[in-house]
Amino acid sequence: MSTSILKDPSLIEFLELTEEVRSLCHRVLSLPSSDATQQARDRRTAMTYLTRLRQLNRSAQLQSRAAKQTTAEAKQELDRAHLELQNLYYEHQHFLSEIAQCEDYAATYITLDLASEEDFLSSxxxxxxxxxxxxxxxxxxxxxxxxxxLEVLRKELIAKKAALVEENKKRKDEMEAWDAEMLKFIESAGPIKKTLMKY
Structure with a gap:
């Protein structure tokens, strides 16, 4: 595997050691069984490499945990910032909606039949x-x-109208009473009229 894309020295060392252990294992397997001294030497070297690989592996795991922790903290901060941004966006939309409602609000004074400015200023x-x-x-x-x-005047006129209606009713009642009296008088004058007609 190419180490050109790796930047971490411990990972580069890990890959290089892995390659060396693999080569060493192939060499140990390819040695004749009669060369026990070289086999023992290669095994000791392989064990040294394996110990170093374990150290590098442990170091890589610790770095991985630290990187995960750092990533989790950064993600939490990013999530918090994103949530704040969302809240600001919704607040912005709410303000725009409120502004639109205010702009669309039909104020009562617009529908009032006010005197023109010229008439108002002249009066x-x-x-x-x-x-x-x-x-x-x-x-x-x-x-x-x-x-x-005008409302006070309207109430005064209503009261005056009610008084006039009451007075008219009273006069009408009086007139009807007079009509009844006149009819009685005319009826009672009938015999006098007959008597006078004789003369």
Whole structure:
């Protein structure tokens, strides 16, 4: 396996030692059984290599655990940042929705039949401000005052109408009573009329 893509020196050493142990094992297996001294020497070398491989393996496992821990911590931080970003996005969308609702809100004052600015200013020359907002508030206040005045007048007229209706009813009753009296008088005058007709 090519070690050109690896950057960690312990991994590079591990791969190189693995290759050497493999070569050594092939050499030990290919030696004639009569060369016991070389076999023993190669076995000791292989055992040394295997011990070093175990050390490197243990070191790699510890590094792997540390890398996993670091990765987990980084992932937690990334997840927290992502959650905050999502919250900001939803908050942003909520604000945009609220702004759209405010912009689409049909305020009551728009539908009011207010006096024009010219008419208002001519009837209220004391109005000090030409600020459109202050002027609109003053026009709305003047419209409210006028409607209150008209409401009081309407109630007075209703009361006056009720009084007139009551008086008319009383007079009608009186007239009906007079009509009844007149009919009685005419009926009672019938004999007098006959008597007078004789003369």
């Amino acid at each position: 209220h020359p004391e109005q000090p401000s030409s600020d459109p907002h202050v002027l609109m508030l003053a026009r709305i206040q003047a419209e409210g005052d006028e409607r209150d005045r």
